[in-house]
Every structure is written in C-alpha cells, then in structure tokens.
Amino acid sequence: NMKINLIDKNIEKNNTEIEIIFVKDIGNSEHKELLETLEFKAKDESCVLLAESKKIYVGYEEENYDSIAIASATAIKKLQTTKFANARIELNEVLENNFKALIEGAILGEYKFVNYKSEKDKKKIELQILVPNNNEKFEKILNESIIISKAVNKTRNMVNTPPADFYPEVMAKTAKKLARSADIEVKIEGEKYLKENGMNAMLSVGRASVHESQLIHLTYKPKNVQAKIVLVGKGLTYDSGGLSLKPADFMVTMKSDKSGGCAVMSTLWAIAKLELPFEVHGIVGAVENMIGGNAYKPDDVLKAKNGKTIEIRNTDAEGRLVLADCLCYAQDEIKDIDYIFDYATLTGACVVGVGEYTTGVMGNNEILKRNAVLSALKSGEYATTLDFNRFLKKSIKSEIADICNIANTRYGGAITAGMFLDNFISDENKEKWIHFDIAGPAFVEKPWGYNPHGASGAGVRMTIKFLQDLVDNN
Ligand code: BES
Ligand code: ZN
Ligand code: ZN
DSSP states (O other), rough: OOOHHHHHHHHSSSOEEEEEESOOOGGGGGTHHHHTTTOOOOOOOOOOETTTTTEEEEEOOOSHHHHHHHHHHHHHHHTTTTSOEEEEEOOOHHHHHHHHHHHHHHHHOOOOOOOSSSSSSOOOOOEEEEEOSHHHHHHHHHHHHHHHHHHHHHHHHHHHHHHHOOOOHHHHHHHHHHHHHHTTTEEOOOOHHHHHTTTTTHHTTTEEEEEEEOOEEEEEEOOSSSEEEEEEEEEEEOOOOTTTTTOOHTTGGGGGGHHHHHHHHHHHHHHHTTTTTTTEEEEEEEEEOOSSHHHOOOOHEOOOSSEEEEEEOTTTHHHHHHHHHHHHHHHHHOOSOEEEEEEEOOOHHHHHHHTEEEEEEEOOOOHHHHHHHHHEEEEEEEEEEOOOOOHHHTTOSSSSEEEESSOOOSOOHHHHHHHHHHTTGGGGGGGGEEEEETTTEEEEOOBBTTBEEEOOOHHHHHHHHHHHHHHTTO
16 A cells, blocks of 8 residues: 655655654754754654654664564654655664564554545555665565565454454455465365364354355465475454353454464465465364354364364363364375464463463474574564473363363463364474464554554464575575
8 A cells, every 4th residue: 555665865856745764862863952842752652743844753762673663653653644645764774774674664554444434544655765775685675575564464454354244255255365366276165075074173163153164275386395384274253152152341352263364364475475485385264153053062072183082161262173173184185294383363361371462382392482483573573482281281181082172270271272282283293383372462452563453463474484584594
C-alpha cells in the first residue's frame, strides 16, 4: 500500500513535502531549542510535528531493531494524521545499520484493519529514502523487507477476519489464492480424507461444526534445494471450547485461534517470493471447535493417525488434537525432513508464563531451540525456551488410553501441551522438531510498538529469518 523509493542523496533535490528526522540526542539537532521548549524527549513513541518547518521529529532509545522500527512506525502514524502525502528520510549511520527495521517498522506500523469499517480512513503515503550513492545493498534489503512485511500483514488480515467470514473452507480457498500468486502447489483434503486416513483426532474436533474441516497442504519446491522444511499450523477458525465451553469473556478473540495456520500460509508465500533454496511444506488443520448434539465429548477416546489413543478430558484442549494428526500426516507424507516446526495459539498458560508478547519455544534439541530463539530476536519477535522435564511428562498419562489431552496439574500448561505433541513426533524427527506456542503475541487487544490492536502476524518474521540464516551458513 505504502510506496517506498530509494533516491541517491547526492543527485537531485527531492520534492517531498516533509522530512522525518530520527533523534536519540536532541543536544545536536537543528531545532534543539524548540524541541526543548516542547519538552521533547528522545523516547519510544515520542514524536513532534513542526508544521511550519515541515519536520517530523521522532525519538528512539537504542540503536536496535525494536527502537528503530517503533520510531519508524510512530513517524508514519504521525504523518497519517496530516494532509502531507509524502515524506523523506535521510539515512545516517544508525539508520543505515538498522535499515531493515526502518522499512519493516514503516510498513507494519502503517497497517490498519479497516475491512469492516464503513469509512475507511486510509490514505496512500509515499516515503523517499535518501541513500548513499551505492545503494544496491539497500535495494536488496528493501525488496526483502517489503515481502516480509507484506506476509506479516497478510497474516494479520486473515486472523482479524471474523469467524463468520473465515471458516475452514474460506481458509482453504485463501490458501489456493496465495498459492496462485506465488510458485506454490496446493492440495486440499476434506473430512472424507480424514476419515479414510485415520485422522480421527482432528476429525472429532470439527464434528459439531456446520463447516467441513479442511486439511491444507502447500508445497514450495524450487530447483536447487538445500534442505527440506515442514511448517505445521493450528488453524482453529473458531474455538468456542466445545462442550467444555469457554466462559463468555474467554471466548472473545478466539477467531485468533487460526493464527498459527495463517502464519504458516503467509510464510510459505514469502519464502516463495524470496526464492529461498528450500523445499518447504505448509500443512494447516483448518477446523472449527463448536458445540452440538454431534460434538466430541469429555470421556471420548480418540485414535490419532499414528495409532495412539487419546483420552479426552477437556474439549477445549483441541489444538493439540488437530496438530497431532497434522504432524502425523506431515511425517507420513514427507520423508527425510530437515526441520519440522509447528505454530499454534496452544495454551493460555504460555501467556501467563511468559507474557503476551513472547513466543514459547519447545522441543528436544537444545541447539535448535537456541537458534530459533536467536532468529526470532534478530527478526524483531520475542521468544524464549520452555524446557520439558520427566516429571511434567507423567502428568499427561491416562489410566485408560495411551495419553490424556490435559494434564493432571494446573502448573506448566504450555510445557505439558508441548510434551503432548511430542507423542506424535516420530523417533527420526525428534531432534528436528520445534513447537512454537504463539498464544500470547499472535493477538493482543491493545497496540504494542508497531503492532496494532489485534493480530500481529507472530511467527512469520522469525521463521523467515531462521531460513535466511540457514542459507547464509551454507
Ligand atoms: N486456543 C486456546 C488457547 C488460548 C488461550 C489461545 C488464550 C490464546 C489465548 C486453547 O485451545 C485452549 O483453550 N487451551 C486450554 C487448554 C486447557 C484446557 C488444558 C487453555 O489454555 O486454557
Ligand atoms: Zn481450546
Ligand atoms: Zn484453541
């Protein structure tokens, strides 16, 4: 939506209406006195518009991704409150070193979900960035960051769409559309396939919904393949809790329970657009968890695709059931996997444990988990590891089935959910698997930094960064 142009700062005088200036220290800014009178402090989200001298001053606290991206977003939002349609930014050393943050902060900060507003107060703005004359490096980062930010915004749009307009068939149709707009193949299976292929855990979760469950399988397969990656996403287009019904206040926002699946779909799109040298599969279980005479019940025992039986004690712990079958499907269909990652708004416990801005990273491979966290931090996302242990593992044992879908303890709910999933990872893939619990950051009901109210697109940037780092190291 926003246009961003790079212009050689040594060539012509540009014709922009206003200039955006990033300041950390007002001591040496041109408008020092004025800024001091306005009590401008170079802090996150501090911003003044000097209309007469046509300048937007925006503060930043540190020279890192977060601070620059937040400043960039803040300036764009200020610009949006004016009639000015274009602005220029002259790169200095700090902005050169944080160019990715500058671009992504602008595009992610400009995003607004207006599809359901009768008055869409969105105007087109144009950014001109004055770069040193050798701008190839910036051109490359610009193009990549535009793709990455677009993928994040696509995720946000899908997740924010209400459940009446985004149910499993719509999710499948959206996957087809995404595939068509990139070099991606897509396969969609319905409930008949789930039944015929023993995917009874996933099938049961969607049984009381009027909408048919959909298994979505996207494949990106370029010519030169360095590794095989599988991304699996929880796509609960609505989670009412099922018969273990959620209390009214907890049901609100549960349209966001498809965030993992939406992130997987958009990430595949971005990987194809970036032409990363990996075979990447995106597998999403699109299901609606509802109530009704046909609903699955606490006390039911379900058999997953790998033959394991699951005692249901709470129908609101449904995401792990959908993921169980999708993880089995992935490992049955795709051989010699290098990495298998799953993304899910899986537990409220993860939000309680690490806060609403941070993704919980789980798995059996310490180094892989570390690298995933590092990729997340470098990409602008927050993530931290949550460790499995043998004692919590005992808490999901069942008296009558192989495993229970909830733990017998109130504590460590994110970890016990992760260890539940581990039951559906085959021995050869144990060290290749990571589970990302994005229940916190995927959807936050207040703006944070460059993220607006609602969906943030969690998971997209960190995954792309992980894969980009994989290329660089080869
Ligand atoms: N989708 C929810 C988890 C969730 C909660 C996501 C809050 C985002 C915000 C999941 O299906 C769920 O309901 N989990 C239960 C598990 C419990 C029954 C063991 C939970 O977290 O309460
Ligand atoms: Zn649930
Ligand atoms: Zn859920």
